[in-house]
Amino acid sequence: MADTYKPGLGDFMETLQYHHSKLWFAGKNENWKLADFEIHELMETVEDIETFHAGRKDIEMINMIKPALDSVNNAIAQQNTDVFESSFSFLTNTCNQCHQATGYEFNRVKTPETSPFSNQDFRPIE
Ligand code: HEC
Incomplete structure (x- = not known):
């Protein structure tokens, strides 16, 4: 098992980053x-x-x-866009609070403006 590939923390953070982005466009x-x-x-x-x-x-x-995450999850369950937006801000702020606390304050996450994923349709199926 010693040579089994283990993603680094930075790799997991990039995974968090793209799911954070996709989450926003899905909710919007x-x-x-x-x-x-x-x-x-x-x-x-996580x-x-x-x-x-x-x-x-x-x-x-990490806790x-x-x-x-729970707060965004509840907003999704309620299918409430306003609650989704405020809980998404809470999530983003918490990402940044941990970056500040761990000395990575220069890694600032924000609400995405345009989707970097031009090959994915975020609209629901009618
Ligand atoms: C436990 C505290 C903690 C939390 C919570 C956290 N991060 Fe991080 N993040 C870190 C640390 C530590 C690093 C530096 C990792 C490394 O050593 O490469 C980092 C790095 C990053 C990077 C830079 C990765 C790169 O190589 O470009 C991104 C992007 C990132 N985090 C996104 C997020 C997002 C999005 C969230 C919230 C959904 C989040 N992080 C939550 C601690 C945290």
Whole structure:
């Protein structure tokens, strides 16, 4: 098992970054099925960080992201765009709070403006 590939923390962070982005476009398009998929991808990635980087000092505070993830998850369950937007801001702020706390304050996450994924349709199926 020693040479099994283990993604670095930075790789997992990039995974969080693209699911964070896709989550936003799914929610803005009221594509609640896709938003539900994306929030669970984020939750699973956090679990993977806990598994694969257990004991690492800079992930000690990983639990701080969970209330924000739960809050977005609830907004998706309610299919409420306003609640989705405010809980998404809460999530983004929490990403940045951890970056500040761990000395990576220069990695600033924000609400995306345009989708970098031109090969994915975020609209729900009519
Ligand atoms: C446990 C605290 C913590 C939380 C919570 C956290 N991050 Fe990070 N993040 C880090 C650390 C530490 C790094 C630097 C990782 C490294 O060593 O490469 C980082 C790096 C990053 C990077 C830079 C990766 C790169 O190579 O370009 C991005 C993007 C990022 N995080 C996105 C996010 C997003 C989006 C969220 C919220 C959904 C989030 N992070 C939540 C601690 C956190």
